[in-house]
Amino acid sequence: MPPRHRTRWRHEVASFGYAFQGIREALQTEPHLRFHALATVVVIGLGLWLQVSRHDWALLALSIGAVWTAELLNTAIETLVNLVSPDFHPLAGRAKDVAAGAVLLMALAAGVVGLLVFGPPLWTKLLALRTS
Template sequence: MSPTRYSENRFKVALTGVLQAIREERHMPFHIAMGILMVIAGWFFSISKVEWLVLLLTIALVITTELMNTAIERTVDLVTEEIHPLAKSAKDIAAGAVIVTAAFAVIIGIIIFYTPVMDWLQQVWNR
């Protein structure tokens, strides 16, 4: 297989995994929707380049963490169908990583958007 063909195949496999997670994982569409909403808000409020970098990295981190959580859950399910304390622990820790990442994403969103939203609301109220 040529290097180009190999790279194309790897990209296709990776994209298939992302699309599968979007279709099959209950929380993934929410994370995608929130990411899109934040990008629209960033455009609407004309956030700075640094804020864009932080925002986009945060969105990517939340989605990546959810993808890793999904991979861990499926791997655990593949290894054992029995309820085992270590299997439960692995799944709980992976889910915890998503919660921590999402919580920090909310905090980052508040830091980025609080002032622009308050300024905009003040303009709307003073009309």
């Protein structure tokens, strides 16, 4: 591999490290992201227990990824707003509120996916437990 390509490859690999560092820092500083991490563990556990289909796993994975992405973007927006507008400004507050609203909307949509995926098999299991 020519030296120029090797340098670019190393840069590309290093960018993954920066991305993981950003996720790690957000997990350490953002309580909402830690909540989403716990919810992710619960969703994966429920999916395994209920033995959901591959299609349902795909829906759950997309929902989890979308919520995490929304939360990370919200964190980035809040951080940037705090940098450029350390004092209160109505537009800064509006930007933060809209970003938080995006997370809320995505979390609600993921909740609907969770109900649609887990509702029927969970109901079946609960009825089976009740009748035994």
